[in-house]
Amino acid sequence: MQVINLTYPDFARQIPAGAITLALGFFDGVHRGHQRVIAAARENAQANGTKLAAMTFDQHPSVVFQHAAPDHVRYLTTVAQKETLMAELGVDILYILHFDAAVGAMPPQLFVDQLVVGLHATTVVAGFDYTYGPATTANMQRLSDYAQQRFDIIEVPKAIDGTEKISSTRIRTALDAGLIDEANELLGYQYETAGTVVHGEARGRTLGFPTANVAHDNNERVPGIGTYAVMVHVRDQWVLGMASVGRNITFGDDRPITVEIYLLDFTGDIYGQNLTIRWGHRMRGEIKFAGADELVAQLQQDEQVTRDYYERHAFRARPRLWSAWLADKED
Structure with a gap:
């Protein structure tokens, strides 16, 4: 698996040529819900002859938006562990985007133009609740507006265990207990x-x-x-x-x-x-x-x-x- 660390906006020269199917998410824990997103992206990549790529962040957005101390945000998986798990899932390219104030301030259209189309994505796969900015304007329901028919969209539904959604928050709560x-x-x-x-x-x-x-x-x-x-x-x-x-x-x-x-x-x-x-x-x-x-x-x-x-x-x-x-x- 190829791991590429991105820093916005100076990253264009790092992007390999060729179409990709792109899975989006923070993927903390790479849990069963995340694995379904990757599986859907992998199936699409195989069907369309593209490479399978995933994009995550190097740190949680709370470090920027809530001014949390970077060395005190406790993760389910470190970046290195994410790399191992993504390789296990058959990802070809893992993009690790440095999440800073510039990325956090990107309007949804710019995010799509630069960090989806700019990565040569022909299909984007993400969970139903994925956001790429303010939840009211940068959600999966609005993604097709920003896509402008430049790529296909696969929205993966909620993964349930028992009666509740499988989520990183739920796993953190279980671990802490x-x-x-x-x-x-x-x-x-x-x-x-x-x-x-x-x-x-x-x-x-x-x-x-x-x-x-x-x-x-x-x-x-x-x-x-x-x-x-x-x-x-x-x-x-x-x-x-x-x-x-x-x-x-x-x-x-x-x-x-x-x-x-x-x-x-x-x-x-x-x-x-x-x-x-x-x-x-x-x-x-x-x-x-x-x-x-x-x-x-x-x-x-x-x-x-x-x-x-x-x-x-x-x-x-x-x-x-x-x-x-x-x-x-x-x-």
């Missing part, structure tokens, strides 16, 4: 974060459960407080783990939230290394134990639950996107 199983169902793959192993209190070693204290970037959205069955990519291998997100309240009140991971069947010094964490299943919330013995007994139970979970759910090293998720549910 620790509902990783629900979030994964909506994503269509297991949620993933990345962090660096830093020094912690080393208390786990005295309990027989040495943990890696993992620091995440401010832009990463870590699941809410709880204990999780996870897979961790460390030293070029995937390892079973138990992740605790919490304050370690057994050892005192008002402690900071940390992410600590006990790696099963793994030994070695990994301080300073980068880990990728794939969050599989929430086992329980945080518990204040009477003492270390109760905590160790619970950790032993958690280890067995983790092993049992991955016995039932075969781990896949590659992201599990919607097609694979459907196949599993139908088996």
Whole structure:
């Protein structure tokens, strides 16, 4: 997949020649709803012999419109993760547009002229609620007016899970509540974060459960407080783990939230290394134990639950996107 970073207005020389089918969206999470948009665009591209392209932004529009601090907006997927997922979905070209004040101020007609027609799009595919400016004037219903018959438009309807729309907001809410199983169902793959192993209190070693204290970037959205069955990519291998997100309240009140991971069947010094964490299943919330013995007994139970979970759910090293998720549910 070709990744092209665009900065408006000086980007024309970066655009490859040839017609494209263009999928539009911010695509935070690249969830099942987004995957339907990409699938519709891919089908159109194959039918018309064009390349499949997608365009996203490098940062959320709230950074410009609401003056949010760029390093404090927490995403479901980093730009690098979006690249990986888009490649999994068969995208040929991923345009990453730098969203700044100039882009935010573009009138709808200029956006279409410069960033749709200018990319050689013969068909545009987007979700029913996609906007490219003020929602009242820059919505999917108005897109044909701005298109002026220069490209076709495919509007992808709302994707529903249960009785509600699949949305990035819904997934963020589930993650913040620790509902990783629900979030994964909506994503269509297991949620993933990345962090660096830093020094912690080393208390786990005295309990027989040495943990890696993992620091995440401010832009990463870590699941809410709880204990999780996870897979961790460390030293070029995937390892079973138990992740605790919490304050370690057994050892005192008002402690900071940390992410600590006990790696099963793994030994070695990994301080300073980068880990990728794939969050599989929430086992329980945080518990204040009477003492270390109760905590160790619970950790032993958690280890067995983790092993049992991955016995039932075969781990896949590659992201599990919607097609694979459907196949599993139908088996």
